[in-house]
Amino acid sequence: MIEVRDVHHVYLRDSPLAAVALRGISLTIPDGERIGLIGPTGSGKSTLVQTLNALIRPTSGTVSVDGEDIFAPKADRRRVRQKVALLFQYAEQQLFEETVAKDVAFGPRNLGLPEDEIATRVHEALQSVGLDPDRFGPRSPFTLSGGEMRRVALAGVLAMSPKVLILDEPTAGLDPQGKAEFLQLILRLHAQRQLTVILINHSMDEIAQTTERVIVLDAGRVVMDGPTRQIFARAEELEHLHLGIPQTAQILHRLRARGLPVRTDLFTLEEARAEVLRVLRPA
Amino acid sequence: MDGLDTRDQPAVWQVRQRVGMVFQNPDNQLVATVVEEDVAFGPENLGLPPAEIRRRVEEALRVVEMGEYRHHAPHLLSGGQKQRVAIAGILAMRPMCLILDEATAMLDPQGRAEVLQTVARLNREEDITIVHITHAMEEAALARRIIALAAGRIVLEGPPAEVFEQPEALRRLRLALPPVAALVRGLRAAGLPLRGHPLTVDQLVDALTGLAAARRP
Ligand SMILES: Nc1ncnc2c1ncn2[C@@H]1O[C@H](COP(=O)(O)OP(=O)(O)OP(=O)(O)O)[C@@H](O)[C@H]1O
Numbered sequence A: 001m002i003e004v005r006d007v008h009h010v011y012l013r014d015s016p017l018a019a020v021a022l023r024g025i026s027l028t029i030p031d032g033e034r035i036g037l038i039g040p041t042g043s044g045k046s047t048l049v050q051t052l053n054a055l056i057r058p059t060s061g062t063v064s065v066d067g068e069d070i071f072a073p074k075a076d077r078r079r080v081r082q083k084v085a086l087l088f089q090y091a092e093q094q095l096f097e098e099t100v101a102k103d104v105a106f107g108p109r110n111l112g113l114p115e116d117e118i119a120t121r122v123h124e125a126l127q128s129v130g131l132d133p134d135r136f137g138p139r140s141p142f143t144l145s146g147g148e149m150r151r152v153a154l155a156g157v158l159a160m161s162p163k164v165l166i167l168d169e170p171t172a173g174l175d176p177q178g179k180a181e182f183l184q185l186i187l188r189l190h191a192q193r194q195l196t197v198i199l200i201n202h203s204m205d206e207i208a209q210t211t212e213r214v215i216v217l218d219a220g221r222v223v224m225d226g227p228t229r230q231i232f233a234r235a236e237e238l239e240h241l242h243l244g245i246p247q248t249a250q251i252l253h254r255l256r257a258r259g260l261p262v263r264t265d266l267f268t269l270e271e272a273r274a275e276v277l278r279v280l281r282p283a
Numbered sequence B: 001m002d003g004l005d006t007r008d009q010p011a012v013w014q015v016r017q018r019v020g021m022v023f024q025n026p027d028n029q030l031v032a033t034v035v036e037e038d039v040a041f042g043p044e045n046l047g048l049p050p051a052e053i054r055r056r057v058e059e060a061l062r063v064v065e066m067g068e069y070r071h072h073a074p075h076l077l078s079g080g081q082k083q084r085v086a087i088a089g090i091l092a093m094r095p096m097c098l099i100l101d102e103a104t105a106m107l108d109p110q111g112r113a114e115v116l117q118t119v120a121r122l123n124r125e126e127d128i129t130i131v132h133i134t135h136a137m138e139e140a141a142l143a144r145r146i147i148a149l150a151a152g153r154i155v156l157e158g159p160p161a162e163v164f165e166q167p168e169a170l171r172r173l174r175l176a177l178p179p180v181a182a183l184v185r186g187l188r189a190a191g192l193p194l195r196g197h198p199l200t201v202d203q204l205v206d207a208l209t210g211l212a213a214a215r216r217p
């Protein structure tokens, strides 16, 4: 479980360019949840998730992982980063080894694991992301497609055996099928490894499909937090925050505004289809 | 390009002034240490008078709503903010053609909508050609013409209404229907007599309320 208590963060404190990124964030994240973290550009999403695995030390406030204050003087921050893994946006830009297998092995090797354990983890991680270890392991990462490279980067993170997987815009730049496949993969990993998943994403459609709880940031504060279905029913507030709702939900909201008795707390394609048919069933 | 041969080395600057590119990764496009200087970089290279440069910078920053950040350092902005500055830098060149290479991928939904509205306005009012490279099918649906490439060849081309009538071909290309078109397909398959090619939320809402009205006794 992750507990965030009154976290504030100011970049470039004491300089004329000081930027307040977080203004008093408190959150509890139980194990195994699938969370969507959304918010307008500059609202502090990337900053917040970097405080969760101790990449950024907040100006004030505390973050604890499984009861341990990760910024306490004696805290083992390497272990925190192993437990709480962060896949950066365009993570494939950080691949650098000459083979896929070496790249995935980088993290576990840094943990000082024995060679056979490293080999097992690399094998399992590549399998988890749907890349055949024998076929892809020896290849250069730079000969892969964008979607495959992104998977290699994810495998590198999974090889650390994290409990919490944070993904900062993981589908940006992938083709539509690549996006759908990547999200399916995340859902499968969540189910198989009982991971906590925190997904930052600007696509409300993708958030709607993959998460059960949505946290909305605005100007460094948590302004909404609740079950995905309830959050997307608050269309006006979301639009006010520059966020909007999935297109299918927009359609239901507009139909209702025009007097059709449709529900507005639905958002998947299948739900919207069934609801429109319920009200407009062909004679 | 506008009668210029792009192979002609001396014409390169004239071509680049006419065709502005905004790339996927804003970090690779920002050159100055202050936002307004970054936006001024292009017009300065065109040798415009300082007053004109200032006017263009003002206007471009206003269009992308980054005016209040004019004195900030671009590399310290968030991803979405950087991209808006990069777009402003191109707009300040007053190009004939604006190419957006996934330039909206990192923006929040409203930022994205604002950029799309801005380029739609530039297209309508300033007659600027827009080439929008995108993985978002609902954005492609807003174009007048879609071109799909695969393995270096044009494999599909036509107005959105035609291209999005071919779900199988799209799937083979690892593409997909925009959400509205996918919903339309599901509704038609269930026997709902939807006519035309609704591709946007507004178009589908109009079509459905039309059906409901016709249904009333
Ligand atoms: N390294 C930095 N130095 C100074 N200010 C920064 C730095 N990184 C971010 N900021 C500022 O902190 C605020 C929050 O930025 P952050 O990157 O967390 O936003 P975000 O919600 O992830 O935005 P986006 O959706 O655009 O990625 C912004 O105002 C940004 O300009």
Ligand SMILES: [Mg+2]
Residues within 6 Å of the ligand: A045, A046, A047, B078, B079
């Ligand atoms: Mg971010």
